[in-house]
Amino acid sequence: MAATPLVELHDVTKRYGAGPLVLDRVSLVAAPGDFISLIGPSGCGKSTLLRLIAGLSPASAGTLQLDGRTPEQAAAELAFVFQEPTLLPWLTVASNVALPQQLRGLSPADRAATSRRVLDLVRLGDRAAAYPRQLSGGQKMRVSIARALSLSPKILLLDEPFGALDEMTREHLNEELLAIRQQQAWTAFFVTHSVAEAVFLSNRIVVMAASPGRIHTEITVPLTYPRTAATRLSREYHDLVAEVSRILRSVESAAA
Amino acid sequence: MSKRLLQILLPAATGVIFILAWYALRFSMNEEMQFLLPTPGEIIASFRDNGDSLARAALNTTEGALLGFAGAIVVSAGLALTLSLSSLIRISLYPYLMMLQMIPVIIFAPILILWVGPGLKSVVVITFLICFFPLVVNTTQGLISTDRNSVELFRMYRASRLQEIFLLRAPAALPYFFTGLRIAAVLAPIGALVGDYTAGSSAGDGGGLGFQAIIYSSQAKYPALFATAAVTCVLGFVFVGVVVGLSWLALHHWHDSYERTDT
Numbered sequence: 001m002a003a004t005p006l007v008e009l010h011d012v013t014k015r016y017g018a019g020p021l022v023l024d025r026v027s028l029v030a031a032p033g034d035f036i037s038l039i040g041p042s043g044c045g046k047s048t049l050l051r052l053i054a055g056l057s058p059a060s061a062g063t064l065q066l067d068g069r070t071p072e073q074a075a076a077e078l079a080f081v082f083q084e085p086t087l088l089p090w091l092t093v094a095s096n097v098a099l100p101q102q103l104r105g106l107s108p109a110d111r112a113a114t115s116r117r118v119l120d121l122v123r124l125g126d127r128a129a130a131y132p133r134q135l136s137g138g139q140k141m142r143v144s145i146a147r148a149l150s151l152s153p154k155i156l157l158l159d160e161p162f163g164a165l166d167e168m169t170r171e172h173l174n175e176e177l178l179a180i181r182q183q184q185a186w187t188a189f190f191v192t193h194s195v196a197e198a199v200f201l202s203n204r205i206v207v208m209a210a211s212p213g214r215i216h217t218e219i220t221v222p223l224t225y226p227r228t229a230a231t232r233l234s235r236e237y238h239d240l241v242a243e244v245s246r247i248l249r250s251v252e253s254a255a256a
Numbered sequence: 257m258s259k260r261l262l263q264i265l266l267p268a269a270t271g272v273i274f275i276l277a278w279y280a281l282r283f284s285m286n287e288e289m290q291f292l293l294p295t296p297g298e299i300i301a302s303f304r305d306n307g308d309s310l311a312r313a314a315l316n317t318t319e320g321a322l323l324g325f326a327g328a329i330v331v332s333a334g335l336a337l338t339l340s341l342s343s344l345i346r347i348s349l350y351p352y353l354m355m356l357q358m359i360p361v362i363i364f365a366p367i368l369i370l371w372v373g374p375g376l377k378s379v380v381v382i383t384f385l386i387c388f389f390p391l392v393v394n395t396t397q398g399l400i401s402t403d404r405n406s407v408e409l410f411r412m413y414r415a416s417r418l419q420e421i422f423l424l425r426a427p428a429a430l431p432y433f434f435t436g437l438r439i440a441a442v443l444a445p446i447g448a449l450v451g452d453y454t455a456g457s458s459a460g461d462g463g464g465l466g467f468q469a470i471i472y473s474s475q476a477k478y479p480a481l482f483a484t485a486a487v488t489c490v491l492g493f494v495f496v497g498v499v500v501g502l503s504w505l506a507l508h509h510w511h512d513s514y515e516r517t518d519t
Contacts, residue, residue: 056408080412086405089510090427102423103413131510151413 005029006187007053007155012062014048014213021212022048025062028206028215032154035181035188037198037205039244041252045213046191050157053189054080066155074155079148081158085140087132087147094119094128097147104151118146121180138169145177149184158190162197171229174200178227195248199240200227207244209251216251219244294479299486302479309468310480314487317464320376321448321495324383328440331384332391333433339392340399340425357389361447365454375457379464382451387440391433398432399425431511434503441495449488465491 007030014023023045030036038046051057052064055071055078066074079100087096095102097119098111106114119125122142132140141161148156162170174197181188192198198205202221209216221240223231231237275296282293294302303310339346361382368378402425410420452466463471465484472480508514 054412056411075412075414078412080409082405082409084405086403086409088406088424088427090430091510099409099423100413103410103415103419133510133512133515 004031006032006034006067007189008063008065009053010063012049012052012059012064014045014052014057015060023052023059024212024214026213026215027062030187030189032187033185034204035190035202037190037192037202038208039192039195039198039205039248040208040213040216041210041248043213044208044210046208047159048213049208050080050159050189050191053155054078054157056080076151077154079151079153079156081141081144081148081156081161083160083163085132085137085144087140087143089132091131092128093124093130093132093135093143096132096143097150100147100151114150115146118149119143121149121183122146122176136169137165138173141165141173142176145180149180149186152184153186156186156188158188160191160193163193170194170197171200171232175227175229177201178225182226195244196232196241199223199237199244200232205244207247207251209254217247219247291476291478294482298479299482302477302483306472306477306480306483309471310465310483310487312461313463313465313468313484314491316376316462317379317445317448317452317466317488318491320379320451320464321383321444321491323376324380324447324451325387325440325444325495327380327384328387328391329437332388332395332436335392336395336399336429337421339396346396353389353392356385359385361386361450362454365451369455373457374455375459375462378455379448379451382455383444383447386443386447386450390439390443391436394432394436394439395429398429401432402428430506431513434499434507437499437503438496441499442492444495445488445491 007028009026009028011025011027012023013021013025015021026045026049028036038049040046048057052059053066053071055075064071067077071078087093088099091099094112094115097115101111101114116125116128119128122145124139124142124146127135127139127143132143135143144161162173165173178201188201190198190201199221203225205219205221206215207217207219208214219240223234223236223240278293279295282290282295285293339349364385365378365382368381372378372381406424406428407420410424415423448464449466449469452464453469454466456463456467456470458467465488469481469484472478472484504514
């Protein structure tokens with residue numbers, strides 16, 4: 001696939017002040033439509049990498065381009081899903097989802113239509129008037145994803161969004177996320193600790209190593225989309241999970 | 257027995273025991289000392305005899321308490337916003353804010369009388385000073401305790417500074433603000449009373465409960481003094497009650513402190 005790269009990282013290095021190297025010369029190119037999982041031992045800088053792409057933190061060296069622009073300039077194309085749902089508890093579900101549009105200065109009428117559309121997308125259309133505390137953990141995360149999708153981003157950055165959820169909920173949300181991606185063409189960077197999740201979701205898995213954080217290996221996942229619950233039962237899927245687990249273990253034991 | 261019934265019966269029972277103990281104490285005293293502790297009945301009777309002066313005084317004190325309280329809310333909100341902007345501003349101003357709280361009203365009152373004159377103005381200033389500190393400290397704490405992820409969310413969407421303050425920091429600070437407001441609501445009537453006692457004036461019927469207390473005490477109207485204390489308590493309950501109600505209105509939809517539990 002020779003599509004023009006959407007995200008281009010070249011020798012990106014990150015160091016906080018005079019502290020140790022957090023990321024060491026990371027180079028990575030993402031084509032439109034890629035779903036890239038970042039996986040690795042704690043301290044490998046995978047969340048930091050995500051924050052750099054998001055423009056939440058500047059790179060110390062190297063170049064980082066989104067659609068040919070800096071993360072600052074490309075802010076409108078980006079959405080970030082945090083580890084916690086990060087909903088504002090005093091706003092209803094609908095208002096939470098409409099928040100990015102509100103911050104952009106869109107009219108209430110436009111906001112309402114978009115909020116309804118993305119809430120339907122995450123199957124929470126009937127909870128629009130609820131407050132976050134009335135929702136389950138999985139529902140809160142779905143609202144958080146709906147909010148991220150509300151501005152139709154080109155690049156979706158997800159920092160372990162399902163880490164705190166139980167296995168069943170996590171699997172359902174993985175399937176939903178892929179189903180949504182069938183309808184909306186965004187490129188995803190997905191930080192996770194779960195090999196199974198990474199294999200299920202991505203077409204590319206980037207395994208990172210720690211101290212200093214760097215890219216260790218990249219694995220291509222040849223499973224075809226759409227992937228469903230049945231995908232998890234396939235031989236190919238299990239072999240891939242085993243292989244990625246083996247690589248991850250070798251990275252972790254090298255660090256230990 | 258239902259919990260709701262207990263919530264009414266228990267305090268009522270405590271009250272009855274308390275009043276019985278009161279009468280017991282009073283009638284165990286020497287006859288010539290009994291004037292020191294009027295019975296609840298005598299206190300209620302004194303309401304009848306001093307109704308006009310008490311009502312007028314209560315109204316004046318309410319006015320002073322309300323104005324000082326409202327002023328403290330407005331000024332503390334502005335100052336808390338300023339303080340929340342930078343830790344340098346906080347470090348520079350905090351010691352002086354604490355000093356403001358530590359100034360003894362009794363010493364400050366005569367100076368205040370010279371500055372703004374006795375009566376309502378002095379009462380308002382003293383109430384303001386007493387209410388101000390808990391409000392500004394709590395609201396500032398609320399404004400700087402915003403969830404870090406939420407702040408980053410706002411930065412991600414390139415929210416303006418004003419959007420960040422009014423759509424995120426201010427609502428997130430509301431529970432803290434109401435904590436300060438409850439403390440200030442308890443203090444406001446007391447502040448107005450002390451202000452009135454030390455810097456009040458009877459000019460133009462302007463005396464409040466503090467001033468009235470001085471008069472009753474000079475006239476040896478001890479039951480009326482107890483009645484004055486009771487009126488002040490009621491005033492305090494009204495202030496706190498209104499604040500509790502407002503707090504409920506603002507927070508019950510979403511804040512964990514109003515989470516319904518089924519126990």
